[in-house]
Amino acid sequence: MKIGIEAHIQLSTLSKIFCSCPTSGSENPNTLTCPTCLGLPGSKPVLNKEALHQAIKVALALNCSMPTETFFSRKNYFFPDLPKSYQISQYEIPIGINGKLENIRMRRIHLEEDPGALIHKGNTTLIDYNRSGIPLIEIVTEPDFKSPNEVRLFLRKLITILEYLSIYTRKSEATMKADANISTTGEKVEIKNITGLKEIERALEYEAARQKKEPAEQQETRGWNSEKGITFLQRTKEEESDYGYIFDSDLPKIEISKSLQEEIKKQIPELFLEKVSRFKTQYKLQAEDAETLAAEKELAELFEQVATNIDPLLAAKWLRRDLMKVLHYNKKELKEIKIDAMHIIELLTLVKERKINDATAKELLIKLIEKPFSPREQVKKHSLEMLSSETEIEDMCKEVIKNNKSVVEDYKKGKQEALHYLIGQVMRLSKGKADPKETEKILKRLLQKTVVS
Amino acid sequence: MKINEYLEKVKSKEISVVKTVEKILQEAKNSPNHFTAISRSYALEQAEKIEKNPEGRLAGLPISVKDGVCVKNIESSAGSEILKNYRPPFSATVINKLEKEGAIIIGKTSQDEFGFGGFSVNTKKIPKNPHDLARSCGGSSGGAAGFTSFATQPHIALGESTGGSIANPASFCGVAGLTPTYGLVSRYGLIDYANSLDKIGTIAKTVSDAFLGLYHIAGYDEKDSTSLPQKMLQEKKVKKIAVIKESLNVDKEIKDIILSKLKNYDTISLPSIKKYSLPAYYLIALSEASTNLAKYCGLRYGQTLPLQGGYNEFFTEVRSKYFSKEAKRRIILGTFARMSGFRDAYYLKALKARTLIIKEYKKAFKKYDILVSPTMPVTAPKFSEIEKLSPLENYMMDILTVGPNLAGLPHLSLNAGFKNKLPVGIMLTANHLEEEKLRALGEEVEND
Numbered sequence: 001m002k003i004g005i006e007a008h009i010q011l012s013t014l015s016k017i018f019c020s021c022p023t024s025g026s027e028n029p030n031t032l033t034c035p036t037c038l039g040l041p042g043s044k045p046v047l048n049k050e051a052l053h054q055a056i057k058v059a060l061a062l063n064c065s066m067p068t069e070t071f072f073s074r075k076n077y078f079f080p081d082l083p084k085s086y087q088i089s090q091y092e093i094p095i096g097i098n099g100k101l102e103n104i105r106m107r108r109i110h111l112e113e114d115p116g117a118l119i120h121k122g123n124t125t126l127i128d129y130n131r132s133g134i135p136l137i138e139i140v141t142e143p144d145f146k147s148p149n150e151v152r153l154f155l156r157k158l159i160t161i162l163e164y165l166s167i168y169t170r171k172s173e174a175t176m177k178a179d180a181n182i183s184t185t186g187e188k189v190e191i192k193n194i195t196g197l198k199e200i201e202r203a204l205e206y207e208a209a210r211q212k213k214e215p216a217e218q219q220e221t222r223g224w225n226s227e228k229g230i231t232f233l234q235r236t237k238e239e240e241s242d243y244g245y246i247f248d249s250d251l252p253k254i255e256i257s258k259s260l261q262e263e264i265k266k267q268i269p270e271l272f273l274e275k276v277s278r279f280k281t282q283y284k285l286q287a288e289d290a291e292t293l294a295a296e297k298e299l300a301e302l303f304e305q306v307a308t309n310i311d312p313l314l315a316a317k318w319l320r321r322d323l324m325k326v327l328h329y330n331k332k333e334l335k336e337i338k339i340d341a342m343h344i345i346e347l348l349t350l351v352k353e354r355k356i357n358d359a360t361a362k363e364l365l366i367k368l369i370e371k372p373f374s375p376r377e378q379v380k381k382h383s384l385e386m387l388s389s390e391t392e393i394e395d396m397c398k399e400v401i402k403n404n405k406s407v408v409e410d411y412k413k414g415k416q417e418a419l420h421y422l423i424g425q426v427m428r429l430s431k432g433k434a435d436p437k438e439t440e441k442i443l444k445r446l447l448q449k450t451v452v453s
Numbered sequence: 454m455k456i457n458e459y460l461e462k463v464k465s466k467e468i469s470v471v472k473t474v475e476k477i478l479q480e481a482k483n484s485p486n487h488f489t490a491i492s493r494s495y496a497l498e499q500a501e502k503i504e505k506n507p508e509g510r511l512a513g514l515p516i517s518v519k520d521g522v523c524v525k526n527i528e529s530s531a532g533s534e535i536l537k538n539y540r541p542p543f544s545a546t547v548i549n550k551l552e553k554e555g556a557i558i559i560g561k562t563s564q565d566e567f568g569f570g571g572f573s574v575n576t577k578k579i580p581k582n583p584h585d586l587a588r589s590c591g592g593s594s595g596g597a598a599g600f601t602s603f604a605t606q607p608h609i610a611l612g613e614s615t616g617g618s619i620a621n622p623a624s625f626c627g628v629a630g631l632t633p634t635y636g637l638v639s640r641y642g643l644i645d646y647a648n649s650l651d652k653i654g655t656i657a658k659t660v661s662d663a664f665l666g667l668y669h670i671a672g673y674d675e676k677d678s679t680s681l682p683q684k685m686l687q688e689k690k691v692k693k694i695a696v697i698k699e700s701l702n703v704d705k706e707i708k709d710i711i712l713s714k715l716k717n718y719d720t721i722s723l724p725s726i727k728k729y730s731l732p733a734y735y736l737i738a739l740s741e742a743s744t745n746l747a748k749y750c751g752l753r754y755g756q757t758l759p760l761q762g763g764y765n766e767f768f769t770e771v772r773s774k775y776f777s778k779e780a781k782r783r784i785i786l787g788t789f790a791r792m793s794g795f796r797d798a799y800y801l802k803a804l805k806a807r808t809l810i811i812k813e814y815k816k817a818f819k820k821y822d823i824l825v826s827p828t829m830p831v832t833a834p835k836f837s838e839i840e841k842l843s844p845l846e847n848y849m850m851d852i853l854t855v856g857p858n859l860a861g862l863p864h865l866s867l868n869a870g871f872k873n874k875l876p877v878g879i880m881l882t883a884n885h886l887e888e889e890k891l892r893a894l895g896e897e898v899e900n901d
Contacts, residue, residue, distance in 0.1 A: 035543055039748050041536065042523040042545060042642040046678050074744050080764050085747030244791040246740050246800060249649030251678050 001208060003151055004107075004143035005200070006179040007158065008136050010114070011054045012167050016133035017113050018045030018088065023135075029119070029128035037133035039083030044250050047072075051135035052095075055111040056256065056264050057165055058137055059096025061271060062106050067093050069255055072111075072248040080125070081116040083132055088113050091245040095137075095256075101161070102273065104154055105142040112136050143181065148204035151180065155197050160272045160295050176200075182207050186215030191231055194224045207231050275300055283312035292320045298334045299324075305341035310348045318348055318361075326365050340372050347375040355379065357386045359432045386435045390442065393426070393434050397442050400425045401450055411447060419443065456514065456662045459607040463503070463513035470513035474500040474557055477515045477606040481560055485581035487590075487600035489520050490528045491560035499557045509555025511669060516551055517610045519597050520561040521568060522653060523642040524548050531644040532564040532576040532593075535775035536755040545642020546677070547611060547653055547670040554669055559608075562596030566777050567746065568615050568646040569593065571850045572839050573622070575779040579836070582626060584875055588833040591622030594656065598622030598630060601656045609666040610656040615646045616734050617828075617854025619654045620866035624828035624878025627868040629895070630656045631663040634885045635861030636681035638667070639674030647741035648679075650734075650858055660867055660895040667888065686886045689893045691822045695721040700826030700853050710870040710877045711827050714898050718825065725813045726856045729806040734855040735848060736790045736803035743787030746780065782844060811860045818884040823894050826853050828866040828878035857882045865891040867899055 015022055019036035026032050035043035059066060073091040089112035099106030114134040119126045139158070145151045155176060162168035178200055181190045191207060194200045203224040210231065222231040270278070272294050279290035279300075293303045293316060306315040323344075327334060347364055350356045356364075356379055364375050364384075379385060400422055401408055411418035419440070426439045462468040474496050481488050496515070503513050518524055521531035523541040525548075530536035548558065565575040573580050573595025580596040582588040583603040590599035594612035599622065601610045612619040614632040623630025632654040640651055655666035674680040698720045701708050751757035751771030758771050776784070790799035817824060830853060839847075857864040862882050869879035879898060883890045 035541075038753065040541065040543075040754065041529070041531070041539070041644040041748070042541060042543075044641050044677050046676060076744050076747060078747065078750065078765065078768060080752060083748065083753065085750060086744050242793055244744075244788060244793075244796075246744060246791050247649075247804075249647075249679070249741065250645075 001146055001184050002143040003145035003180060003182045003204060004141050005151060007139045008177045009162060009168060011051050011135040011137060013048055013050045013135055015048055017048050017051045017135035018133055021133065029130060032130040038129055045088060047251060051111060052254065053264055054167055055095045055137050057268060058167060059109045060265055061161055061165055061268055062099035062101055064096025064099035064106060064109055066096055066256055066261060069253050070095055071253045072251045073245045074248050075243045075245060077243060080127055081118050083129060087115060088248055101157065104144045107140045107142050109137055109139050112138060148201045148208065151204060152197050152201040157272060164269055164271050164297050180204055184208060184211040186211060186217060187219050189216045190221045191224050192221055192234065199226055202229065203231060283307055285316050289316045289320055296334060302341055306344050309345045311352065314348055314352060322362060322365060326369055330369065332369060337369050338372055339368060343368055343372060343375055350375060350379060355385055357435055360384050384433060386433055393439055394442050396426050396429045397446050400429065401446060408447065408450060454607060456607045456665060460514060463507050470504040471497065471500045473606055474515055477559060477604060477608060480604050480606065484600050484603050485586055486578045487562055487580045487596040487603060488560045489563050489578055492527050492558055496557050496559045503555050509553065511551060512555030514556045515559045515606060515608045516556045517559055517562050517597060517600055517608060519594050519611055519613050520564050521613055521644040522547065522611055524558055527561065529561060531567050533566040534577065534756065535749045539755050543642065546639035546674045550670055562600055562610060564596060565593035566780050568613065568618055569779045569783055571621050571847065574839055575777055582833050584627065587835050589625065589836060589839060591625035591833060593618040595622045597656050598626040598628055601628045601658060602626040609662055611653060612656045613643060613651060613653050614858060615650045615738055616858045617851050619656060620828045620854050620864060620880055623656055623866040625833035625876065627876030628656055628658055629660045629663040629867045631667055631865050632863060633667055633671065633888060634863045636679050637671050639677040639680050641674055641676040645745040647738040649741060650738055660892060660899050664892050683886060685888050687889060689889045691890050691894045693821045694823045694825055695719040695821040697824055697826045698722040699727040703827055703830040706872045707827050707877050711879050714869050714879055714901060715825060721817055723813055723817060725809050730810055730856045730859055731852055733803040733806035733810065734859050736799050737807065739783045739787030740791045740800045743784045746784055807859050810856065814860045814862060822890050824882045826880050828853060828880040832872050832875035832877060853880065861885065863888045863891060865895050867895055
């Protein structure tokens with residue numbers, strides 16, 4: 001099985017690619033438009049340099065070769081969402097070629113404008129040109145994927161890289177649109193316009209299974225019906241060159257100097273893959289922990305701040321498991337909360353020094369994502385310290401044994417779960433402050449002596 | 454009255470702007486089909502303001518505008534039916550520049566649809582030549598040149614040239630037509646024919662008036678990415694001129710008139726230009742035009758039809774109904790030249806030929822300041838004669854003007870004399886940004 005993809009990603013510029021209309025800020029249709037993005041007669045495009053620079057940045061981050069000069073072309077086709085009936089895109093010489101991300105080769109990366117959007121309402125179709133002229137990059141891979149799952153993992157890594165480059169924001173995966181081509185035993189089939197990573201994987205899985213039953217006899221283009229979970233025939237394959245490309249002579253050639261490349265290269269931070277391998281060697285993290293922490297820019301930064309002051313393994317465990325769980329449960333993103341690395345350090349120091357137990361630490365973590373406070377002061381103020389005095393715990397253990405005769409009996413009969421229940425009861429009695437390990441030790445000792453009457 | 458004299462009298466309030474504008478509006482109305490739209494109330498409103506307060510270096514000067522140049526709220530249809538009644542929401546940069554200097558827009562002049570033609574017959578309102586109403590004004594800026602010849606009041610016309618559309622009608626109407634270096638004048642607001650070739654220029658009764666117009670519309674514009682940051686060069690001295698050998702292969706009388714205007718000249722052969730410029734021009738211009746015209750599909754502006762059937766049937770019906778035969782021919786030719794399988798042999802090869810042509814010109818300009826040729830191989834033809842021309846014979850008429858247009862070179866056509874009472878134009882071509890040399894030699898020829 002061979003799969004290749006064309007991913008379309010919106011750049012994060014403030015204004016559109018060929019005019020000064022803003023890229024966001026209004027939900028009302030056709031309010032973010034001007035003569036240029038509406039394609040009115042006499043209007044002319046002017047390239048937004050920021051869009052060019054962002055595209056160069058992506059191409060460099062994906063290890064592409066770059067031409068010294070590039071230009072725009074007109075891709076001609078008729079569709080009601082396309083104001084000029086041609087899309088300004090790139091054809092012969094894209095911004096980047098021959099890139100690589102791990103084992104996947106990138107054929108080309110080019111810059112282009114988004115058309116408008118069709119809105120279907122009952123029997124009528126309306127057109128919103130707010131999107132017209134939004135800058136996009138198209139990333140085309142070689143057919144290097146061997147399974148739909150590989151595609152998904154690749155796109156996830158790609159998104160992480162784009163996040164590191166401050167180009168992509170993970171509001172939802174829906175903003176990643178892709179076309180995918182897949183060939184199993186027969187001819188190549190292209191599936192157009194799939195939105196979201198999970199959908200891309202689903203569509204490819206469906207198509208792989210379908211082709212096993214009915215191998216494609218000719219190249220064709222299919223659509224993806226997400227609701228029914230099936231692909232459907234749209235047309236037999238049109239070659240790219242049928243778009244009658246010509247140079248867009250409204251836009252002069254663009255020089256990409258070595259110095260510009262160098263300048264943009266300097267703005268590229270350490271990216272996902274480098275970060276994962278550094279985390280593994282520098283902090284001795286497991287591969288899985290390193291990948292989870294590096295997958296989100298803000299999480300990686302927080303981890304490194306915490307790990308300089310605390311055992312990195314403990315920091316990794318708490319940040320990737322517990323903090324992520326708490327955030328996920330509360331439907332929050334790390335980047336939208338105010339969390340102070342110093343407070344996490346304090347919290348984990350309390351854990352490390354066995355001043356508080358895990359349950360207390362988790363409670364505090366939940367509160368920390370709401371608003372910043374000093375965990376040390378909080379523990380002092382509400383006397384949340386772990387009970388480690390043996391006599392205190394022993395008294396509680398005795399009481400629990402006395403009040404749970406049947407459970408004790410079960411324990412005596414060899415039921416290990418019974419012990420866990422008793423530990424739980426002690427924790428409850430101590431309002432969560434007892435040291436669970438100490439409690440277990442004491443309980444076991446006391447139970448040995450206890451005679452069931 | 455010379456324009457400079459008029460402008461001084463406006464400043465000193467010795468002449469009434471309102472009366473002048475009223476007179477020229479009347480002339481526009483009486484002109485033989487030179488206008489597609491006359492902006493009477495807007496022009497008079499401006500005239501009153503300027504008469505009271507004559508500010509700006511062109512205060513009170515009437516300007517006619519080729520239909521393809523957008524003027525806010527005034528019908529701008531580029532001579533086409535598909536854009537009939539289209540009123541742009543913005544003005545071209547050249548219009549803003551002229552109005553800022555106090556110039557007064559009097560209306561839009563007739564032209565071949567989207568500039569497609571050399572006789573201004575490919576449109577509904579066909580302008581007639583003031584020298585003989587049975588004859589063409591030339592094209593595609595036919596109304597602009599025709600009215601320049603027809604008007605008695607001070608006036609400058611804005612024209613536009615893609616392959617010779619300023620020089621050609623200037624020649625047929627016996628006036629001065631100035632096409633500047635590509636990029637010297639902003640194209641923002643010009644309805645596109647072929648983006649790599651289109652140039653806005655001026656047409657006036659005299660060379661100095663044509664230049665006066667150019668000085669006020671030239672200059673860098675951030676809204677047009679192909680606008681040049683450089684200014685016109687100041688060098689005016691014309692040391693050596695050469696007549697293009699291949700261009701003299703025309704009517705003997707025309708040839709003699711041209712040569713009689715020159716004192717010392719060499720003859721130069723430019724074989725590549727003769728051989729390649731016409732096919733290269735048409736392949737490039739039509740490839741670009743066929744993409745530029747794709748936007749006219751009845752959906753957002755211009756003419757439309759009731760929405761029914763699929764989108765493909767809808768826009769096909771609109772385009773079939775409102776594009777003229779010539780527009781359709783050019784769309785089909787242009788689409789063919791860039792289709793897969795033919796793109797290399799036609800469109801891309803034409804671009805290579807263009808590079809070759811530019812090289813040949815550049816080499817010639819190392820030795821000569823100005824190249825000279827007749828503007829047109831003939832004098833203004835009768836409409837009855839034009840009807841008999843095949844499309845190819847029509848395109849052949851551009852043989853002398855397409856060269857400088859392909860190379861983006863400034864060129865000036867001015868009257869050199871008359872053959873059977875019909876004007877004969879002489880065309881001067883200079884190197885990029887050397888418009889001032891055209892002026893120097895042009896004024897010399899004019900005063901001869």
